[in-house]
Amino acid sequence: MIRIEPEPWKVMVSHARKTYPNECCGAMLGSSLDGEKLVSVAIPLENAFAGAQAQRYELRPEDLLAADKAARERRMDLIGIYHSHPDCDAYFSKTDLQNSCPWYSFVVLSIQKGEFHHANSWLPNFEQTEAAKEELSY
Amino acid sequence: MAKVLIPTPLRQFTAKQDAVTVPGGTVGEVLSALTSQYPDLRKQIFNDEGKLRSFVNVYLNDEDIRYLSKDGTAAKEGDTISLVPSIAGGSTIAAPPSEEALTKDEILRYSRHLIIPEVGMEGQQKLKAAKVLLVGAGGLGAPLGLYLAAAGIGKIGIVDFDVVDFTNLQRQVIHSTADVGRKKIDSAAEKMQGINPSLKIVKHETALSSENALGILKDYDLVVDGTDNFPTRYLVNDACVLLGKPNVYGSIFRFEGQATIFATEGGPCYRCLYPEPPPPGLVPSCAEGGVLGILPGTIGLIQATETVKLILGIGDPLIGRLLLYDALGMKFRELKLRKNPECPVCGEHRTITKLIDYHQFCGVPSPSAPAQETAVNEGEIEVTEVKAKLDRGDQFVLIDVREPHEYKICNIPAAKLIPLGEVPQRLHELDKDADIVIHCKSGMRSAKACGILKQAGFQHVRNMKGGILAWSDKVDPSVPKY
Numbered sequence: 001m002i003r004i005e006p007e008p009w010k011v012m013v014s015h016a017r018k019t020y021p022n023e024c025c026g027a028m029l030g031s032s033l034d035g036e037k038l039v040s041v042a043i044p045l046e047n048a049f050a051g052a053q054a055q056r057y058e059l060r061p062e063d064l065l066a067a068d069k070a071a072r073e074r075r076m077d078l079i080g081i082y083h084s085h086p087d088c089d090a091y092f093s094k095t096d097l098q099n100s101c102p103w104y105s106f107v108v109l110s111i112q113k114g115e116f117h118h119a120n121s122w123l124p125n126f127e128q129t130e131a132a133k134e135e136l137s138y
Numbered sequence: 139m140a141k142v143l144i145p146t147p148l149r150q151f152t153a154k155q156d157a158v159t160v161p162g163g164t165v166g167e168v169l170s171a172l173t174s175q176y177p178d179l180r181k182q183i184f185n186d187e188g189k190l191r192s193f194v195n196v197y198l199n200d201e202d203i204r205y206l207s208k209d210g211t212a213a214k215e216g217d218t219i220s221l222v223p224s225i226a227g228g229s230t231i232a233a234p235p236s237e238e239a240l241t242k243d244e245i246l247r248y249s250r251h252l253i254i255p256e257v258g259m260e261g262q263q264k265l266k267a268a269k270v271l272l273v274g275a276g277g278l279g280a281p282l283g284l285y286l287a288a289a290g291i292g293k294i295g296i297v298d299f300d301v302v303d304f305t306n307l308q309r310q311v312i313h314s315t316a317d318v319g320r321k322k323i324d325s326a327a328e329k330m331q332g333i334n335p336s337l338k339i340v341k342h343e344t345a346l347s348s349e350n351a352l353g354i355l356k357d358y359d360l361v362v363d364g365t366d367n368f369p370t371r372y373l374v375n376d377a378c379v380l381l382g383k384p385n386v387y388g389s390i391f392r393f394e395g396q397a398t399i400f401a402t403e404g405g406p407c408y409r410c411l412y413p414e415p416p417p418p419g420l421v422p423s424c425a426e427g428g429v430l431g432i433l434p435g436t437i438g439l440i441q442a443t444e445t446v447k448l449i450l451g452i453g454d455p456l457i458g459r460l461l462l463y464d465a466l467g468m469k470f471r472e473l474k475l476r477k478n479p480e481c482p483v484c485g486e487h488r489t490i491t492k493l494i495d496y497h498q499f500c501g502v503p504s505p506s507a508p509a510q511e512t513a514v515n516e517g518e519i520e521v522t523e524v525k526a527k528l529d530r531g532d533q534f535v536l537i538d539v540r541e542p543h544e545y546k547i548c549n550i551p552a553a554k555l556i557p558l559g560e561v562p563q564r565l566h567e568l569d570k571d572a573d574i575v576i577h578c579k580s581g582m583r584s585a586k587a588c589g590i591l592k593q594a595g596f597q598h599v600r601n602m603k604g605g606i607l608a609w610s611d612k613v614d615p616s617v618p619k620y
Binding site: 102 | 143145146147148156181182191192193194197200202220222223224227228229352356380381382403404491492
């Protein structure tokens with residue numbers, strides 16, 4: 001179960017809309033207690049994919065490292081990654097899965113024709129073969 | 139001794155500590171000390187073979203240890219080691235938006251598709267929403283263009299800058315005799331539009347290049363490669379990999395063809411199969427080696443089938459499989475293709491991250507480079523001068539290094555036929571001090587033969603520039619060109 005507070009949620013949706021028709025990506029900071037996650041801060045990060053970004057994103061490890069540092073400084077934890085799917089469902093694609101990591105929640109925002117449509121959160125497994133849907137509220 | 143920062147989700151395995159200081163002189167030693175101290179952590183970081191999991195990057199302070207000395211990177215007191223996952227992703231071909239609903243006319247037109255459950259309304263709408271780029275409107279492009287237009291693909295881009303020639307008509311069925319001299323792109327677009335008036339055709343009348351490829355390809359869902367040369371093949375491949383677009387590949391030669399799909403998610407690319415191009419001139423093109431006219435029909439339609447399957451998301455796509463077709467034996471075979479983890483463009487440690495100079499990579503002259511038509515290089519002789527020598531009755535030997543079946547099509551009667559492959563064994567038939575002129579069809583093979591003779595100590599060897607084609611142009615128009 002992951003809950004996103006209104007402030008970070010606004011940041012994520014506006015980041016995804018602004019980046020449309022390309023994919024956006026970023027980090028989610030907050031706290032996690034016994035599988036109950038709460039996102040208090042969203043940090044937009046640069047999509048570092050070298051190529052058309054309408055259907056792809058890539059996070060620079062350096063940026064993730066910086067996000068983790070920022071979390072520690074605020075006495076928070078890095079608990080998830082978000083990205084958008086322009087004109088496409090918020091499913092966890094094969095590309096998403098094969099470049100995922102089981103340590104974090106992956107929130108996908110579906111942006112249809114430039115407007116927010118729906119979102120899902122996913123928990124990928126170690127083998128990067130499956131992702132379970134995680135309950136998401138915002 | 140170094141401090142390891144523990145990512146939040148892993149702290150459950152380190153007694154909730156967010157950082158652990160462990161002994162060890164190298165990063166490898168530190169990580170192994172850490173995981174023996176906290177055994178449950180091991181599975182998180184290492185796979186069953188004891189290797190770092192593919193998504194784990196290890197940073198020493200601010201640097202990825204892959205670019206330092208990997209596991210052997212020295213870790214000193216005061217150093218910080220971080221475990222950073224590599225994360226990427228993206229949506230694949232988008233679901234059809236609702237405005238791609240079919241009209242009444244389209245429902246009638248595609249009725250034979252609509253009544254197949256695997257296609258149906260949903261599938262036909264996917265086809266209508268699809269954007270396919272056809273690279274080349276030649277042998278493979280002809281059947282591809284006709285059938286993809288008929289199948290109801292919504293938008294087809296064509297890249298071609300060539301003109302229809304008489305020698306194309308034996309196989310490029312999208313062009314007719316009346317089109318000879320017209321731009322292939324216009325001739326092809328006209329036929330396709332005739333078959334399907336609602337098709338959107340985008341003409342890219344240009345040679346695909348490193349400068350324009352990404353800009354052209356980016357607007358399409360997938361790319362169908364109908365090219366006949368190595369530089370463009372590598373270019374199409376790399377651009378598809380960089381953009382994450384499938385490359386439906388086909389190639390043909392004489393009686394044999396190949397087809398597969400490259401550059402899909404997780405699948406191999408052309409470079410996984412052929413990391414390096416063949417030496418220039420080793421693999422003849424259709425113009426040099428010939429091709430059964432029907433062959434591109436068979437291969438092009440396999441490409442068309444795979445294109446439609448990919449768009450519909452049905453069946454078993456030709457990914458990771460190279461289909462080989464032998465028209466003489468009438469046999470299909472299949473080779474397994476694997477993604478090469480060391481592939482320079484799609485592997486884990488890629489070195490090619492943008493498009494390169496593909497003509498240089500393949501060792502062939504760039505088409506934009508000034509043509510060498512004008513100057514007669516050393517060791518070459520103009521056809522007109524050969525004619526003059528014959529007319530004067532000069533003492534010299536003219537050798538034709540083409541194949542006997544080509545000699546039957548046309549020849550210069552004074553020429554002695556020694557096919558290129560037999561030249562090394564038949565050197566004894568020639569006088570080392572004689573004045574020798576060698577020709578073939580266009581000058582490529584005769585240049586090789588000249589090299590063989592010079593290597594063997596022949597003193598006066600020259601290559602007849604432009605071959606028998608130039609002879610037909612400049613000396614004797616009654617000699618047919620082929």
